[in-house]
Amino acid sequence: MACFTVALMMIGVIISPCVYGKEFSDHKEIEVERLLKRLNKHALLSIKSDDGDIIDCVPVQSQLAFDHPLLKNHTIQMRPSFIPESTSIYTKSYTQAWNKNGRCPQNTVSVRRIKREDILRSNSIEDFGKKMTPGILLYGSKSVHEYAYMSSKEGKYFGTEFVVNIWKPKVQVRREFSLAQTWLVSGAGLSRNTIEAGFQVYPGIYGDNNLRLFVYWTADGYQQTGCYNTDCPGFVQKSKRIIVGGTFNTVSQYNGSQFAHRIVIWRAREDGKVWWLKVGDELVGYWPSSLFTTLGDGAMRVKWGGEIVNAKTGGIHTSTDMGSGHFAEEGNKKASYFRNLKLVSETNFLIEPKGVFPRATNANCYNIKVGPNGTAWGIYFYYGGPGLNTKCP
Numbered sequence: 001m002a003c004f005t006v007a008l009m010m011i012g013v014i015i016s017p018c019v020y021g022k023e024f025s026d027h028k029e030i031e032v033e034r035l036l037k038r039l040n041k042h043a044l045l046s047i048k049s050d051d052g053d054i055i056d057c058v059p060v061q062s063q064l065a066f067d068h069p070l071l072k073n074h075t076i077q078m079r080p081s082f083i084p085e086s087t088s089i090y091t092k093s094y095t096q097a098w099n100k101n102g103r104c105p106q107n108t109v110s111v112r113r114i115k116r117e118d119i120l121r122s123n124s125i126e127d128f129g130k131k132m133t134p135g136i137l138l139y140g141s142k143s144v145h146e147y148a149y150m151s152s153k154e155g156k157y158f159g160t161e162f163v164v165n166i167w168k169p170k171v172q173v174r175r176e177f178s179l180a181q182t183w184l185v186s187g188a189g190l191s192r193n194t195i196e197a198g199f200q201v202y203p204g205i206y207g208d209n210n211l212r213l214f215v216y217w218t219a220d221g222y223q224q225t226g227c228y229n230t231d232c233p234g235f236v237q238k239s240k241r242i243i244v245g246g247t248f249n250t251v252s253q254y255n256g257s258q259f260a261h262r263i264v265i266w267r268a269r270e271d272g273k274v275w276w277l278k279v280g281d282e283l284v285g286y287w288p289s290s291l292f293t294t295l296g297d298g299a300m301r302v303k304w305g306g307e308i309v310n311a312k313t314g315g316i317h318t319s320t321d322m323g324s325g326h327f328a329e330e331g332n333k334k335a336s337y338f339r340n341l342k343l344v345s346e347t348n349f350l351i352e353p354k355g356v357f358p359r360a361t362n363a364n365c366y367n368i369k370v371g372p373n374g375t376a377w378g379i380y381f382y383y384g385g386p387g388l389n390t391k392c393p
């Protein structure tokens, strides 16, 4: 309306920015539609979840992963020949929220549909699915990401097994997240490769405060390659039941019921073609080895722990929880834990990490405490915290 009036008065002068603005938004609209069409593959069945997600049942071979140029000749892996897991570690199997509303048919995999809003929430169409580059959140300070984690020594490893306590951390503002994950890291700078998996609350990308299983990968230090979940070609979903990006409703309560998932990530010695991901008793999917440049070649470090983003809203530290939102000293049923930490050796054996290297970027906000060894929990630690408090202003 305003444009129209102004344009009538000053034909040819003001008119062009108005038209330009409209063309620009039409153009963006077209780009978003095009991206959605590329990302969401034709589904044989779609299931509406109570959490607002739509789950598409897509034929295994037509999933987005195989649009990746490096996977043009990829042979879909059926089952791993070997799963390096400890038979002594028991965790229950869990269902995702959408499981009660339906099942995907044979020969399909379930995939969380990407919605228009998901793309519009990202900084730009190009950034969709990527970790928001620190620059966007930084405001000139490097302390936006805060961690409490344990690291292995560098070594020739081929994966990890661990049990992670499940909580639904409170996240203060949309662009912050709180997660519990493992990092498999090799290389440095632009040849940094990572495989990452865990649980996160991240309203900035999912549009809600649900706890979700997530995976991430990069083969170039978070530059052009990689993304969350199945937001870009790469990660191959195999399961019909547990999906990356899917929500879990079963979470631990402070001083109450506790829930934990076993996660195993490994590269099978026999073929070496892929890195498998198993969560609970479900083989979720895999990352093809051909996506990576340094991972699996030699030295790798494995980390386990929590990370949050502190947006310093109003100039004070965020009150976003890490883990349960309680410090490590509170211990069992109160602080969050990682336990039975194992590494996968070159010969596909599970070994305990030699030496433990805990680190908290600011222990007044979130901390970590390694437990004594020699218990049924093997190598373990408690971690977490409330963020904002008198010592963490």
Ligand SMILES: *[C@@H]1O[C@H](CO)[C@@H](O)[C@H](O)[C@H]1NC(C)=O
Binding pocket: 069, 070, 071, 072, 073
């Ligand atoms: C796929 O196979 C063709 C024919 O063997 C080969 O030329 C091409 O380089 C392969 N592509 C990839 C990404 O491996």
Ligand SMILES: *[C@@H]1O[C@H](CO)[C@@H](O)[C@H](O)[C@H]1NC(C)=O
Binding pocket: 255
């Ligand atoms: C934890 O639960 C126990 C048993 O129900 C109760 O006695 C205790 O007061 C609770 N502690 C806290 C800190 O809530």
Ligand SMILES: *[C@@H]1O[C@H](CO)[C@@H](O)[C@H](O)[C@H]1NC(C)=O
Binding pocket: 352, 353, 354, 355, 356, 373, 374, 379
């Ligand atoms: C287990 O505890 C013993 C005694 O404190 C210590 O020497 C050893 O390094 C510990 N092992 C690990 C893997 O931390």
